[in-house]
Amino acid sequence: MVQIDINCDMGESFGNWTMGRDEDVMPYISSANIAGGYHGGDPHVMRETVALAAEHDVGVGVHPGLPDKMGFGRRKMDATxxxxxxxxxxxxxxLRAFCDQHGVTFQHVKPHGAMYSxxxxSPDHARAVMEGILDVDDDLIYLATDMNIYEVTQEYDDLDAVFxxxxxxxxxxxxSLIVEQEKETRDPENVADRFVSIATEGTVEAVNGETLDVPADSICIHGDTPNAVDILEAIHDRIDEHDIELAPLHEIV
Amino acid sequence: MVQIDINCDMGESFGNWTMGRDEDVMPYISSANIAGGYHGGDPHVMRETVALAAEHDVGVGVHPGLPDKMGFGRRKMDATxxxxxxxxxxxxxxLRAFCDQHGVTFQHVKPHGAMYSxxxxSPDHARAVMEGILDVDDDLIYLATDMNIYEVTQEYDDLDAVFxxxxxxxxxxxxSLIVEQEKETRDPENVADRFVSIATEGTVEAVNGETLDVPADSICIHGDTPNAVDILEAIHDRIDEHDIELAPLHEIV
Amino acid sequence: MVQIDINCDMGESFGNWTMGRDEDVMPYISSANIAGGYHGGDPHVMRETVALAAEHDVGVGVHPGLPDKMGFGRRKMDATxxxxxxxxxxxxxxLRAFCDQHGVTFQHVKPHGAMYSxxxxSPDHARAVMEGILDVDDDLIYLATDMNIYEVTQEYDDLDAVFxxxxxxxxxxxxSLIVEQEKETRDPENVADRFVSIATEGTVEAVNGETLDVPADSICIHGDTPNAVDILEAIHDRIDEHDIELAPLHEIV
Amino acid sequence: MVQIDINCDMGESFGNWTMGRDEDVMPYISSANIAGGYHGGDPHVMRETVALAAEHDVGVGVHPGLPDKMGFGRRKMDATxxxxxxxxxxxxxxLRAFCDQHGVTFQHVKPHGAMYSxxxxSPDHARAVMEGILDVDDDLIYLATDMNIYEVTQEYDDLDAVFxxxxxxxxxxxxSLIVEQEKETRDPENVADRFVSIATEGTVEAVNGETLDVPADSICIHGDTPNAVDILEAIHDRIDEHDIELAPLHEIV
Known part of the structure; x- marks a missing residue:
């Protein structure tokens, strides 16, 4: 049976400002990347999001950003x-402290936005972050968004990584991905087809029709796609049909 | 042999702004209360201060503040x-993550400024904080600045507290304490006398000459007193003379 | 002909976080209280909101808040x-600089949330703010949310004030006002009745049926009431029926 | 008689953190570049610094920075x-509002750190800033730190610029300038020689002994050079000897 994780960015509200539909999306995913209070999130939001993840048995990781709330962590900056x-x-x-408060195992790290870029x-930046993580806890999983990053994770025997x-x-x-300025509605069936293709074949069709290798053990879903919940429901239907097992990252590595 | 701890607020620099003389003071103390990035401190300062504490075998705790950097966490706010x-x-x-990175045991919590007040x-506020701490880690020590706080700590069997x-x-x-607007130079011998009196007798003389009970197991030293290092040297001389043992909080409780 | 102003808080989005429906509401109001970047707003949001107000010939004032973005300026703090x-x-x-950029006259000041409280x-706080404003520009109007504040404005001959x-x-x-935790839908006709009553009679009915004097020259509309636009349309219908003239604050004082 | 301005960055303290020696330096300069609250400064510091400048008849300008307090505005970021x-x-x-409060004419703009870079x-960035300034007030002076910037200022007939x-x-x-990691003490007489050379000849000697054209009408002095006051005193002695007149920017353009 094929195992795959669905991860989604969560906890990006801040103070009185709401972002995303965390409560609607959480029931469908297996791993949550929770903002750490720099690009989004705050202590109250973090605690509530960890509690929500715990309620749905969703694996919890941190989604750390650059200290640029006004730019939502999407602007690269000359940081060492x-x-x-x-x-x-x-x-x-x-974030780990909130996990401890709620009896949740802290699972993974997935950098956000411009920090990810x-x-x-810069492999030097990637290495510094990975070594910093390993110095704190070598049971953590690094969720790698592209091959550049994934290759750096492979330099470390102790670091589990998922692409x-x-x-x-x-x-x-x-x-590379075609990122839209504004999130558009997507055809749920088409998205679900791709999900099955990556989960079972490790491939996906590029815009030009070419078949690409995408050897992923986790699929990132954007909670801010207007019909994200419809998409997730279509994916879950396929999961049942194709005997795929949804599993958080820590069960996959 | 009498055991006592000397604690001092540390790591209150921020970005390019320096505060305090952490490097000069660290060799003389046994516990450091390190700012957590809200009223002062930042990730870089926190890591450097934890490393400095580790170098001098000083116990490390967090000195959390209100989210009010402009007011240095010294203004009470209507937070629940x-x-x-x-x-x-x-x-x-x-802060605990930086301790883990440096192989330092995280020891204690001592709220800063207006948060402490x-x-x-408000015992409800004190209880919420203490229960939050216990939910994360029941090996932690609460460093209590006054009797109001200390009494609330005694409601929790699992919470170690030091006055x-x-x-x-x-x-x-x-x-109550007479807090100066601007830190003044203090006579080191006089301060050292008080130190011995609290450490060995649990008493100190009030401004009116009356003898007060101060059953303290830790003495707070202000690193921003202009002659803080002279004061600490005078105290260390007395420690040797009076067969007092300087010990971090975790050895005392 | 009776003249009255309709004011509404605007520009409270921040970075990537949206709040309110400024574009939908702006066509119906005569004065906009624009957040100044402390409790909400940022330079980009401020500029866009000033441009939107200019497009609709709406009078522009600042809605300054406490430096507490995480609490949306709703928590009182011990500031002098x-x-x-x-x-x-x-x-x-x-905000005035953005007005100058767009050829808009800067009109008024209306403090937000906990700063208003x-x-x-504290009349001392109110006086400090009013004197500060007068020292910059004695053509400004102070939009007074309650009688305490209004009375302090009357101490200053140079300060125009509107209740x-x-x-x-x-x-x-x-x-005093009954503030709801969460904004609820309101009956537009009932709200419009009150509008006419305050505009033409200077009175409104309290919850207990008693008639209250509300000698107001401006009516505050909450843009986050779920059916705010319906309410504003109902009010505009009455404005036409009752020969009331909608006018920004600077035409009223 | 040769006229020249001396400018210095000021008001870079923040909250409880002090930076620079504004009170010692202000008596010797003719123009102050005051931080605007982003990389440094806050409303209280800005008001006090404007008042100090007013006391010494020093011309006031703003020293705006990027929204990166933790990095002191010294890290370039991908802002449009x-x-x-x-x-x-x-x-x-x-800053202009504080100038109005104190009856001080707002004089100039000089971007700070990474924003300047x-x-x-990027001339597009430079043009956007200059056009934004002109839209607010076309009496302002742009203080240009290098020739790239100065050349862009020359595209605008309405914009006064000083190199x-x-x-x-x-x-x-x-x-280009050799910027030190840490500010070092400088020989006051040598610095004063250069001052006279730039003021009277428009030239200065480069590190390799070559003579460079530096057609400057303002000299920037770093207040954080350890012996900044000694340097300023040496410069003032030369000003007297060489019949140079110290004048703020607005008297020079």
Whole structure:
């Protein structure tokens, strides 16, 4: 039986500002990437999101961002590898304490937005972050958004890593993603087809029709796609049909 | 042999702004209360301060503050018990991750400034924070700045608490402290006398000459007193003379 | 012909987080209270909101808040009169520059949330803010949310002040407002009746049926009431029927 | 008689954290670049610094930074021209309000740190900022730190610009500056020689002995050079000897 994880960014509300539909989406996923209070989230949001994940037996990881709330962590900044490592450690530790409060095992790390891009472009930054994580806890899983990052994780024997694929965005032939300015509604059946294709074959069709290898053990779903819940329901129907097992990252590695 | 701890607030620099003389003071103390990034401190400062504490075998705790950097956490705000609890959990978890990175045992919690005052005035706030801490880790020590707080700690069997005394500030006859607007130089010998008196007798003289009970197992030293290092040297001389043993909180409880 | 202003809080989005329906509401109002970047708003949001107000010939004022984004400026804090005055000056100046960029006359000041409450409870705080405003520009109008504040404005010959009334909230017999935890849908006709009553008679019915004096020249509408646009349409129908003239604050004083 | 301005960055303290020696330096300069609350400064610091400048008849400008307090505005970030323009407008407006409060004419704009570098490298960013300034007030002066920036200012007929030179840092032969990691003590007489050379000849000697054109009408002095006051005194002695007149920017353009 094929096992696969569905991960989704969560806990990106801040104070009085709401973002996403965490309560609607949480029942359908197996791993939650929870914002750590830098690009989004705050202590109250983090605690509530951890509690919600616990209620649905969803694996919990941190989604650390750059210290740029006004830019939602989407603007690269000239921070050193050490600075980025310390930002990750800070946010990761903060979230882990809420996990401990709720009896939830802290599972994984998946950097957000521009921080992810910086790590993808600079192996020195990626290494600093990974070594920082390992120094705190070598049971953690690194959720790798692209091959650049995944390759750096392979330098560390102690670091478990999972490669993630995308089904609600289109792939270019070079396996880069076509990111939309504004999230659009997606055909749930088409997205679910891709899900099955990646889960069972490890491949997906690029925009030009070419077949790409996407050896992913986790699929990232964007909770802000307007019809995200419909998409997740279509995926769950396929999961049942194709005898795929949904499992959080820590059961997969 | 009498055991006593010396604690000092540390890691209150922020970004490019320096505060305190952490490197000069660290060699003389046994427990460091490290700012958690809200009223002061940042991830880089926290990591460096934990590393400095580790170098000097100083016990490490968190000094969490209100989210008010502009006011240095010194202005009370209408936050609920749950909000304050979550602020403590967040900062405490963040600091604990840096401790794990450096192989340092995370030891204690001592709220800063206006947060401390809020907990002292509202047992509901104090209870929320203490229960939040216990839910994360019941090996932690609560460093209690006044009797109001100390009494709330005694409601929890699982919570170790230590009462702290002051020697570089004057006591009113009701055991409240006379806090100066601007830190003044203090006579090191006089401060050291008080230290011995609290450590060995559990008493100190109030401003009116009355003898007060101060059953403290830890003495708080203010690193921003202009001659803090002279004071600490005078105290260390007395420690040797009076066969007092300096010990971090976790060896005392 | 009776003249009255309709004011509404605007520009409370922040970065990637959206709040309110500014574009839908702006066509119906005559004065916009625009957040100054402390409790909500940011430079980009401020500029866009000023441009939107200019497009609809809406008078622009600042809605300054406490430096507490996480609490949306709704938590009172122990700030001195001078601190609050400086926060107002800062935000007011920032917004005024965007007005100058768009050829819009800067019209008024209306403090937000807990800052408003602090000024209402402490005349010293209110005076500091009003004197700060007058020192910058004595053509400004102070939009006074309650009688405490209004009375302090009357101490200053140079300060124009307008008292505001509420129609989408209920009044207690002592003229205090019943604020709901969550905004509820309101009957547009009932709200419009109150609008006419305050505009033409200067009175409104309290929850107990008593008639209250509400000598208001501006009516505050909450843009986050779920059916705010329906309410505004009902009010505009009455404005036409009753020969009331909608006019921004600067045409009223 | 030669006229020249001395400018210095001021008001970079924040909350409880002090930076620089504004009170010692202000008597010797003619223009102050005051931080706008983003990289440093806060409303209280801004007001006090404006008051201090007013006391010494020093011209006041804003020193706007990126929204990165933790990095002191020294890290470039991927912000768009429009975002940077809005950050400048916001900070500039805020400072101008404090100037109005103190009867001080707001004089100039000089971007700080990484924001300056971004404008120097991207004419689109520089143009957006300059056009934003002109839309608010076309009497302002742009203080240009390098030739890239200065050239962009020349595209605007309405924008007065002044080029600044440096005397407490060394020039490379290409007229770029050698910036030290940590500020070092400088020989006051040597610095004063350079001051006279730039003021009277418009030239300075580069590190390799070559003579460079530095057609500056303002000299930037770093207040954090350890012996900044000694340097300023040496410069003032030369000013008297060489019949140079110290004048704020608005008297020079």
């Amino acid at each position: 590898p050490e600075e980025v490592r310390d930002y990750v450690t800070y946010q990761f530790g903060a 910086m790590l993808s472009e 993630e694929g995308y089904v609600d965005l289109d792939y270019n032939p070079d396996r | 018990p749950e909000e304050v609890r979550d602020y403590v959990t967040y900062q405490f978890g963040a 809020m907990l002292s005035e 702290e005394g002051y020697v570089d500030l004057d006591y009113n006859p009701d055991r | 009169p001078e601190e609050v005055r400086d926060y107002v000056t800062y935000q007011f100046g920032a 602090m000024l209402s409870e 505001e009334g509420y129609v989408d909230l209920d009044y207690n017999p002592d003229r | 021209p429009e975002e940077v323009r809005d950050y400048v407008t916001y900070q500039f407006g805020a 971004m404008l120097s490298e 600044e030179g440096y005397v407490d840092l060394d020039y490379n032969p290409d007229r």
